[in-house]
Structures are given as C-alpha cells and as structure tokens.
Amino acid sequence: MIDLSLKRHIFFLPGLRGPLCAIYYPPVGNSSFPRKAILHVPAFAEEMNKCRRMVVLQAERFAGAGYGVLVVDLYGTGDSSGEFSEARWDVWKADLSAACRWLIEKGTQKVTLWGIRVGGLLALELAFELKDQVDRLVLWQPVVDGRVMLTQFLRLRVAANMIGGRERRESVNSLQDRLLAGELVEVAGYELAPALSVALMQKNFLKLGIPTGISVYWFEVALLEDRPLSPVSQKVIETWRSDGVSVVVSMIIGEAFWATQEIAVVPELVDETTHWLSWGQ
Template sequence: MRREAFFLPSTVGQRLVLLYSPEPAEKLRGAVVYVHPFGEELNKSRRMAALQARAMASAGYMVLQIDLLGCGDSSGDFGDATWEAWLADVKLASAWLQERTTAALWLWGLRSGCLLVNEAAHRMQGPVNLLFWQPVVSGKQFLQQFLRLKVASEMLASDGKGVMERLRGQLRQGEAIEIAGYLLAPALAQGLEQADLLLPHRSGRVEWIEISGRADASLSLAATARLTQWQAAGQEARGTAVSGPAFWQTTEISECPALLEASLRALSEEVPA
C-alpha cells in the first residue's frame, strides 16, 4: 500500500487530497472517493477514515480522500464554502480517479458527507456505487441541530428568547453566523437545508452501515424505512449495523474495528442480503 499527499487545482484555489494505492502488482478492485463530514466531525473522524483507506488499499482499492473547500488544508476558509462548491469538489475528485482507472467507482461518505455523495451521484454519468457511514438523512434537521449549538451558547448569556428565529433571519438576509468556531455562510446553510437522502437513481449499489453502542446492534428505524423504500423502487441497497463508539463525536479520538471489517465486506459483496 502506498500513500501520497498532493493538491488538485480547482476553479477556486486547490484541494488537498490523500491517495492510497494498492501495490502495482495487485489487481485493482475498485476506485473510492471519501467525502468527510461537517465541521468538528471532520477532525474527530480523521483517524477512522485513514484506517479504512489503508485497509481498502491493502484489499486492492484505490482511495482518494479530499479536503473540501475551506476544510483541512484546502484553499479558503470555512466561511467561503457553499454546498455547490462542495459538490464540485466531489466531482473533481471523482473525475481525477476516473481519468486514471476504469475500475468501478465508489463514493464513500460519512454523516453529512453522505448527502453530498448521494447528490453528486445524481449528477454523474454512469453507475456509481455508494458507501454510507452513519448517514444524515435530512440536511434540514442536521442544520437545526448545528444552529442549536449557537442557541445554547447565547442562552447562557441571555434569556435566549427567539434566538433560533433570529439566527435563521440572519441567514435569510445573507449574513454569515459564527457557530462553535465555524463561520456558516448563507449559501452553505441553504444548500444543506435543502439536501435530503433521496433515492440514488443513477447509482449501482448502496451499502448503508450504522454504528450502535449496543452489543446487539441493529439498524435504526429511519434506515430500515429508507432502505425498504429504495429496494421497493428497484434499487440494490443493503443495510448493516455494527457495534462501536460514535467516533465522529466522542471526546477522545476513538476507533471502531467492526466498521472497518464491515465496509470491506460490503465493497466485496460479501454482506448477506
């Protein structure tokens, strides 16, 4: 397995990418683009993303991880990010891989990254396989939860009345909001709010994996409902639940070995139907 770090030129600045490649003698089994989650969840999940990318490369997959606009070591600040710019970044990474291999393409997202890869798959030509890690199914609900961080901090300093409506009013008026150290631009908030995990019409397979803190891990009701709907529509989609910590939000950086194993099985179609 080889690992390289370099920048991809974009229409706005450049994007840092990490490329994990199998040894040259190995047969390439697939090409994978990883799309990270939102805000602080990105930092919490870097360890798990790196472990999975290495495992995939060792199993014969080429994996490209990209820092989206305003995130990590890519160009711009978080306040410069828009939903459309992030979708363009996913397309940029995917095109770069597809220019170098004809292997089956996988888009792998974590949390809100699943909303991005799903929407990107709608816009791409040809089949795209999707690997979802603990997907956010509603961008509107996710944005609401993020805004509550600001509400909570302001309630400590005042009576907190009408804080949420005031924040939404600022966004509607084109004003950016600072939340937990991140400057949220109206264009990013609007795109996130409109995003939903809809039926991925043009994809190949969908592998949905959730993490549970319980030993007898099972899929959430939301996952079961969404997968059942997609399967009824003819989409090849499967769900898996594994036990482990919610590493994207734990205080300490944590790992979930069961998730790494389940993901490799999912890509190789060894997960029971």
C-alpha cells in the same frame, strides 16, 4: 506521479476555486490505479476532524483489499484553500467531480463514493451527475435530512451561549432567521454562510431518490446491541429497495466517533465495511 513505495501520496488537486489537499492510497499489488477506486466524501465541519482517524484506518484497509482510495479536503475545509465561510454546496460537488475525473483519467473505470454523515447526502447528489462512473455508495451513519443536521449544528451555539451565561438569548429559529437574512453565523468556530445553510436545508434522501444501477452499503453505529435503525432511515431503505435498489444494511456496536469529545475509533466498522466491499468486488 504516484510513488508505489509510499503508503500514501499527498498532493494538491486543482479545484473549482483553488487547490485541494488530497491523499491517494494506492492499492496493495501491482497496479497503482485499479479499475475500481473509492472516493471519500467527508463529514461536515468539526465532524470531519473527528472522523479523520477512522478515515485513515478505513482507507488503509481498502488499499489492502486492492482498491485505490482518494481522500480530499473540500474547499474551505482542512488543508485546502479557502475559508469555511466561503464554502458552498455546489463548489463541493465541483471539487468532488474533479477528484472523480482525476481517478478516471488515471485508468479507473468505476468509482465507489464513500460518504460519512452529511457526506452521504453530497455523495448521493454527485452520483446523479456522475452516474456513468459511479456504481456504489458506501454510507457511514448517513444524515438523511439536511434540515435536521443544520438544526443540530445550530444547537451547538445555543448550548454554548447558555453555558457561557450570555445575557442575549438565542434560539435555533433566531439563528436560522439571521442566516435567511443573509448573515454569517459562527458556530463552534465555524462561520456558516447563508448559501450553504440554505442548500443543506434542501437536501433529503427521500427527495433526491437514487440513480439506477447504484448499489448501497449502509452502516450505522450504536452503543447498544439490537438497536434498530431510526424510522426515517428505515423509510429511506424501504423506499430504495422497493425501487429495485440493492441495499446492504449493517449495525455496528461502538461509539459515535464523529461526535465524541476525544478521538474515538470503531475497528468493527472498518472490518465490516472492508468485508462487504471486498465481497462485492
């Protein structure tokens, strides 16, 4: 039971392999479950923790604009059951499908998927499976190619070993070889499973395509004004638009909050996202 007197409702949602910690932000207004709701698809590993403050700020703003918002910690992450070493891509999709069903069962007719970083890739795959329920994708600083993200993630371990002065030299390639051989690899406190790394390497916006009838809101953050989108982002957007997809693109000046040492916020991103989603209702 959702208590409308609460700003947010925390509960555990049944997932494929165990309970998932979930937070539901009811919309400001008379209905606790509007016809349209937003399901958040989180970032990867430590980026998820860095993004938490921004997620709360945006979820509250979405709720103020009349949306119900569901935020879920996926299996093996945050306060949900399981360990990160047990996390699998298909399990995460199943968890998100369960979250979407929960919204639909409460009366939601259309769901907007809001993905951050790798969460954008996960959201896009989910949109294919739930295309009758999903009508929009909101992408914050999306990772276009999972292979590039995995490389960046493994570099964290390589850099930490160099700074620590370890005698055994490692490289991204040697770490990838260990993963392909079936070995768990620890990176920045996260034990990465071979199955998850292989799945991540296979994900790419251009390979996935996009379901018919989906609208996209693409937001990126840069420190400098007038900084263009990366060539690969431009290619994806041009390809989608040529296929008849409506893609709104917005560049925001601010810090890379998903990767900063200290927790950072970009209020302008929250403002811009709320503006476009409110306009597009």
